[in-house]
Amino acid sequence: MTIDAPKLTVVTGAENDPRARLRKRIFSVLAHALLIGASILMLYPLLWLLAASFKPENEIFTSGIWPSLSWDIDSYFRGWNAMRVSFTVFFMNSFVIAFLCVVGNLIACSMAAYAFARLQFKGRNFWFAMMLMTLMLPYQVTLIPQYVLFRDLGWVNTILPLVVPKFMAVDAFFVFLMVQFFRGIPRELDEAAMMDGAGPWRIYWKIMLPLSIPVLVTAAIFTFIWTWDDFFGPLIYLNRMQDYTVMLGLRTFVDSTGESDFGGLFAMSVLSIVPIFVFFLLFQRLLIEGIATTGMKR
Amino acid sequence: MTVHAADAAPQDAASGTSKWSRAWQNHAPGYLFLLPWFIGFFGLTIGPIISSFYLSFTDFDLLTSPEWIGLANYERMFTNDRAFATSMRVTFTFVLFSVPLKLAFALAIAILLNRGMKGLPLYRAVFYLPSLLGASVAIAILWRQLFAGDGLVNQFLSIFGIVGPSWISNPNYSLWTLIVLSVWQFGSPMIIFLAGLRQIPQDMYEAASLDGASKWRQFWKITLPLLTPVVFFNAIIQTIEAFKSFTPAFIISNGTGSPINSTLFYTLYLYNEAFSYFRMGYASALAWFLLLLIACFTAFSFLTSKYWVHYDD
Incomplete structure (x- = not known):
């Protein structure tokens, strides 16, 4: 529907002012950084679950918070x-x-x-x-x-x-x-x-x-x-x-x-x-x- | 059908039957199409509502027939049931914190996304995914793990030298893990906010910024007032959903509301009264009280809405 069309462009009256453009750019970088950070936080539990399901039993809780990859599908057969x-x-x-x-x-x-x-x-x-x-x-x-x-x-x-x-x-x-x-x-x-x-x-x-x-x-x-x-x-x-x-x-x-x-x-x-x-x-x-x-x- | 009517109409045009047959012609298809819904509405909704109202005045264990005990169930609820009081407190705490927090996150992210961010569809999908999965048993199991004593959250905290408690089994924190789980699912109100934000005419912002209004002022003077119908809608839906929440608390507390009833949601208490102890009469009284709560909340929201919800005339 209309959701996909990004259309908000605020006319500041100084579109060509380099300082305004710089400000806009900085804002955009900051916003993306914030959104990416939030995305990672949102998805992290799911990714952790996925990673944990592929780990040997003894490594699930010892491998720390960073998802390390391993491809042990034994858990799937066991479960x-x-x-x-x-x-x-x-x-x-x-x-x-x-x-x-x-x-x-x-x-x-x-x-x-x-x-x-x-x-x-x-x-x-x-x-x-x-x-x-x-x-x-x-x-x-x-x-x-x-x-x-x-x-x-x-x-x-x-x-x-x-x-x-x-x-x-x-x-x-x-x-x-x-x-x-x-x-x-x-x-x-x-x-x-x-x-x-x-x-x-x-x-x-x-x-x-x-x-x-x-x-x-x-x-x-x-x-x-x-x-x-x-x-x-x-x-x-x-x-x-x-x-x-x-x-x-x-x-x-x-x-x-x-x-x-x-x-x-x-x-x-x-x-x-x-x-x-x-x-x-x-x-x-x-x-x-x-x-x-x-x-x-x- | 229509052909038949055309044949029949002139034949008995003067008699009363034509009136009936015309009425039948006009109204019957509607009722026929609604027939399945009618059966469900009366048989599975209205009938049971009335029946559970009756049962709420009885003592009923499913095996013997219900025995009329007047207001005793309601009396017990309000005078002689600590667990009921606890479940009310737990549920209200959950609603009062999870709903505003969820809506605040949903609105904040929606506003950020609405500024013409590149990659909007991707972000939107990422933020929406948890609310699609969140009600699942699997996610409740994951949550138990995240907030366990040796869980992910504490492993993360230990990087900073903080020794976290076992969030799930500590009555001071267990409810908060459920609130966090609920807030994590802010995706669907966010999507509704995004759709609402699209409806706000751009020229209002343009006019405002020509007049020198700051972004912050524009938010309070344009965005928020024009968005109040959506806020209102989201708040009602999310509050009712929060009142009805069941699965996460059930899984995280093994169906008991433990530790020390700190996650004893109203729905969980009702379920246990009904299906663990077979106090069906009492559970019906609990259900009717919940209905009353939700009805009062909804009515109150609608009555006060004219003071804070902005409607186009």
């Missing part, structure tokens, strides 16, 4: 199979849950958003306000009755409590994000389609969705990342180790190995954030735009 259930299972579980959540959110949220953005029906503004209110709602207030409900349905220790709600557009953030996007699509397009006899379903499917690929991709990536990261939901609903997600596996790793296998723990920690990092590298621009347009939390 992967450190527990009764291997990380293969945890990763599979996480991927399945995240994938289903993405599908659910894309379908349900885009349908709701289409209704709010385009269709006329009684009480639309009221329901839209209700939807926005749920954005502010702390999940704790629905937690216990939901747990009782899912328990009574026999869904505890299955992935259903984590996945099924997504098919009911409970993530109001994405409904809001998509409403904002749909409103930007020219109305002439659906009016023309309506003239040709297309009903709401066809307009939704043939016009809105194809034109909304960017927002759908953004919602998909955010859903993936948030579900992948989610700790609380799996913590409550998944109690058997073979059902654990990566995040639960990691937490069990901390508890079970305690202070003994840091190498393995760090290696698995690195692997657990690799999918998020890959999405970040590939779709950074979409993520940043998504945040800038709706002000999403992360």
